[in-house]
Amino acid sequence: MRKLFSKGKWQHLFYTVSHPSDGYYWIRHQDKGSLGIAILLVLIYAVSFSMNRIYASFVVNDIEPRSVNAVAELAGVVVLYFILCVGNWSVTCLMEGEGRFKDILITVGYALLPMIITTNLGTLISQVVAENEEAFYTILMGVGTAYTVIMLIIGIMQIHNFSMGKTLVTLFLTLLAVLIIIFLALLVINFITQVYTFFRSLYTELVFRF
Amino acid sequence: MKANRILIRALCLAAVLCLMAGAALAGDSLPYDSYNYDYWNNILYTPAPYVPDGTVAGTGLTWEGASLGAFRTPQDLCVSPDGDLYIADTGNNRIVVLSGDMKTVKQVITGFEADGKAETFSSPYGVAVSQNRQLYIADSQNHRIVVLELDGSFVKYVQNPQSEVLDDNYVFTPLKVSVDYADRVYSVAQNMFQGIMVFSADGEFTGFFGTISVKISLWEKFWRKLATKEERSKQQLFIPTEFTGIDVDDEGFVYASNKDTDGVQAVRRLNPKGQDVIRKGPKENLGGDRIIAMAGNYSGPSQIVDVVYRGHGIYSLLDSRRGRVFTYDHEGNLLYIFGGIGTQEGTFRTPTAIEQIGTNLLVLDAQQANVTVFSQTEYGRLINDAVSLRFDGDETQAVPMWQEVLRLDENNELANAGIGKAYLSAGDNEKAMLYLRRGMNRAYYSVAFKRWRNETLRDNISWVLTLVLVLVALGLVYAKVIKPRRVRARGVKGGGAA
Numbered sequence: 206m207r208k209l210f211s212k213g214k215w216q217h218l219f220y221t222v223s224h225p226s227d228g229y230y231w232i233r234h235q236d237k238g239s240l241g242i243a244i245l246l247v248l249i250y251a252v253s254f255s256m257n258r259i260y261a262s263f264v265v266n267d268i269e270p271r272s273v274n275a276v277a278e279l280a281g282v283v284v285l286y287f288i289l290c291v292g293n294w295s296v297t298c299l300m301e302g303e304g305r306f307k308d309i310l311i312t313v314g315y316a317l318l319p320m321i322i323t324t325n326l327g328t329l330i331s332q333v334v335a336e337n338e339e340a341f342y343t344i345l346m347g348v349g350t351a352y353t354v355i356m357l358i359i360g361i362m363q364i365h366n367f368s369m370g371k372t373l374v375t376l377f378l379t380l381l382a383v384l385i386i387i388f389l390a391l392l393v394i395n396f397i398t399q400v401y402t403f404f405r406s407l408y409t410e411l412v413f414r415f
Numbered sequence: 416m417k418a419n420r421i422l423i424r425a426l427c428l429a430a431v432l433c434l435m436a437g438a439a440l441a442g443d444s445l446p447y448d449s450y451n452y453d454y455w456n457n458i459l460y461t462p463a464p465y466v467p468d469g470t471v472a473g474t475g476l477t478w479e480g481a482s483l484g485a486f487r488t489p490q491d492l493c494v495s496p497d498g499d500l501y502i503a504d505t506g507n508n509r510i511v512v513l514s515g516d517m518k519t520v521k522q523v524i525t526g527f528e529a530d531g532k533a534e535t536f537s538s539p540y541g542v543a544v545s546q547n548r549q550l551y552i553a554d555s556q557n558h559r560i561v562v563l564e565l566d567g568s569f570v571k572y573v574q575n576p577q578s579e580v581l582d583d584n585y586v587f588t589p590l591k592v593s594v595d596y597a598d599r600v601y602s603v604a605q606n607m608f609q610g611i612m613v614f615s616a617d618g619e620f621t622g623f624f625g626t627i628s629v630k631i632s633l634w635e636k637f638w639r640k641l642a643t644k645e646e647r648s649k650q651q652l653f654i655p656t657e658f659t660g661i662d663v664d665d666e667g668f669v670y671a672s673n674k675d676t677d678g679v680q681a682v683r684r685l686n687p688k689g690q691d692v693i694r695k696g697p698k699e700n701l702g703g704d705r706i707i708a709m710a711g712n713y714s715g716p717s718q719i720v721d722v723v724y725r726g727h728g729i730y731s732l733l734d735s736r737r738g739r740v741f742t743y744d745h746e747g748n749l750l751y752i753f754g755g756i757g758t759q760e761g762t763f764r765t766p767t768a769i770e771q772i773g774t775n776l777l778v779l780d781a782q783q784a785n786v787t788v789f790s791q792t793e794y795g796r797l798i799n800d801a802v803s804l805r806f807d808g809d810e811t812q813a814v815p816m817w818q819e820v821l822r823l824d825e826n827n828e829l830a831n832a833g834i835g836k837a838y839l840s841a842g843d844n845e846k847a848m849l850y851l852r853r854g855m856n857r858a859y860y861s862v863a864f865k866r867w868r869n870e871t872l873r874d875n876i877s878w879v880l881t882l883v884l885v886l887v888a889l890g891l892v893y894a895k896v897i898k899p900r901r902v903r904a905r906g907v908k909g910g911g912a913a
Contacts, residue, residue: 263852264861269455333868336861 243314323349
């Protein structure tokens with residue numbers, strides 16, 4: 206536990222956000238990153254996302270409150286995070302990326318920090334903006350997303366020791382991999398359901414017969 | 416045994432209570448649902464704004480001592496400025512004129528005398544009465560619009576339009592007709608996709624009006640690029656949608672309904688230049704139903720067949736697919752929806768035209784060959800009156816009505832917004848924010864919010880600034896006085912140890 210959340214690890218998180226290139230390099234080569242912090246960040250991001258959806262003020266918020274489901278969104282963010290990492294890992298393995306699965310998990314988790322900050326800041330700022338002032342909110346959210354994307358690209362580049370072009374190609378392939386994984390998962394779930402219903406009907410048949 | 420008796424008693428009581436509840440809801444036992452869409456396009460069921468109040472069929476009417484006989488596929492009806500009702504009894508080739516109460520037949524026009532010759536109608540499809548008390552009949556299979564005085568004497572024909580933009584062998588088959596205050600004639604003609612045909616007061620064809628431009632999506636363009644010439648010739652043509660019904664308001668603006676396969680805009684308000692100036696409301700939708708089934712019975716977007724302008728910016732659309740009447744205000748907000756397909760009183764089979772007589776709405780059904788009269792309920796009246804007052808710029812007077820509407824239907828967004836605006840002008844910003852938020856009105860909510868924000872700032876700025884000053888002062892004291900002393904003390908101590 207101490208190793209996952211030590212003071213040095215926390216310091217390196219903020220160092221990575223301010224110096225992504227350097228920070229990610231040391232995460233890969235000197236184990237300066239912490240998986241615990243990365244997963245914690247993902248969880249915090251999921252909560253911030255739901256909070257933004259429901260607590261952002263009426264002026265900027267066009268989301269139906271009844272459609273917000275914090276548990277489903279938490280699960281969704283976490284699952285998506287893992288699928289993304291698995292997708293990236295499976296692609297980069299084939300493309301001679303140097304990063305380990307753990308590095309990918311940490312990279313994506315750390316990259317979420319700017320979005321966590323801006324999402325929550327945005328939720329707060331939205332409480333004091335009126336119409337025609339939404340620009341502050343929109344720009345803030347846009348900046349956060351852009352920073353996260355930049356961090357993600359630099360991170361993937363650094364941990365796998367890729368060039369920029371190769372990183373972008375990898376990210377595109379990662380998206381394809383994610384889609385394939387989701388497709389396969391749905392397929393498997395469907396098959397399992399069918400097998401389950403088969404045995405279930407077998408069982409009811411037997412129960413009613415004897 | 417005793418337990419049994421108690422059970423029976425309880426069951427009886429329950430049954431009686433159920434019956435009472437049923438009686439209380441008797442007003443709601445209509446053959447259709449009344450509903451509206453909220454900001455998020457959820458269906459919200461509302462009290463009925465209109466209830467059926469009898470039907471008028473030709474069989475129940477007498478004319479010259481005999482029964483009038485059933486209507487046959489009547490296609491249009493209109494109300495004259497004097498309050499009489501004109502029905503185009505298309506299949507019987509006649510125009511039936513009823514008194515305003517729809518109990519007596521005033522006149523049956525089967526023909527007229529023009530230039531010394533007796534003339535008759537052939538499938539009179541549309542009918543309109545001008546403000547100058549002249550009757551316009553779209554005599555479709557005779558390919559002319561007949562203009563008569565109200566007593567039935569002939570005035571003129573509007574026929575045989577001549578123009579470069581028309582084909583040489585074009586045959587004019589008018590279906591619907593409408594007239595504005597200057598006796599300009601607007602006509603929807605069969606197979607005419609270029610717009611509404613406009614004729615001047617002396618019967619000259621002056622041009623097309625309100626042409627709907629064809630929209631081709633990028634995707635369709637892409638496929639057309641790929642297709643060969645032969646394939647392209649077999650593809651569906653991109654033709655503009657047709658207009659289905661027209662009505663002219665007091666200012667001479669033309670309300671025209673049209674077929675819309677996207678369910679986005681089924682009505683246009685055309686200014687004298689023929690440009691669409693209708694306001695579309697917060698969801699940019701004037702297409703009737705917003706939630707539609709994609710397959711099965713009654714699926715697909717609403718098919719609007721007629722429009723009626725009802726004064727004070729309110730207009731109603733008639734949907735033939737699901738038999739519903741959609742009513743909008745001048746801002747494009749949906750006010751209420753009612754009606755349905757069926758055979759009970761209040762539902763239709765092939766609704767073709769809608770009109771307003773007094774406060775009642777009339778819907779003409781071609782297949783049932785009757786006119787259904789709808790009278791407004793308390794709920795409908797309150798909304799109509801409140802919206803009318805707002806249209807006339809008298810929003811404060813509308814507030815008590817909106818409050819009544821909220822009592823009947825607490826989800827009504829227009830009512831909430833209306834009350835919110837009243838609180839805003841009264842200066843109660845917090846209440847205004849609450850109601851405007853319920854009414855999903857961001858623009859006015861923002862006004863209230865800005866005022867509330869300024870007030871809060873003004874009330875609290877003094878102590879917040881004081882607090883900041885005090886904190887700054889404390890910080891300075893710490894930095895200048897206490898910290899140096901400590902450092903000195905530590906330094907002395909450190910020095911001592913060394």
